[in-house]
Amino acid sequence: MPSPDINAGALDRRVTLLRPLYGEFEDEITGWEVVGDVWAAVNPEEAREQNEAGRTIATAGVPVIIRYRADIDARWRIRDRETEYEVRGILDIARRHVQLQLICEEVK
Numbered sequence: 001m002p003s004p005d006i007n008a009g010a011l012d013r014r015v016t017l018l019r020p021l022y023g024e025f026e027d028e029i030t031g032w033e034v035v036g037d038v039w040a041a042v043n044p045e046e047a048r049e050q051n052e053a054g055r056t057i058a059t060a061g062v063p064v065i066i067r068y069r070a071d072i073d074a075r076w077r078i079r080d081r082e083t084e085y086e087v088r089g090i091l092d093i094a095r096r097h098v099q100l101q102l103i104c105e106e107v108k
Contacts, residue, residue: 011039
């Protein structure tokens, strides 16, 4: 398990947090609003293949570590330069409210 203490030097990437904008219905995402830029550690480390509609698709799991924020949820996205990631899960490391590990997947 990662340490609950944050190593500020490891947060070496500036990423953009994106919050969904909703249409008439709460389940209809119509766009993305920039919340702000934060320092993060982005470490692609898990690659897997899955079968979708008869095709094999490669996906990469990407943990993104940022300082703790209470407003992020699993519908948000992270933009790292030209690449966007969907947040699939959120871990509050050791439940100390110091850092978050966002389990992300690249948006195709």
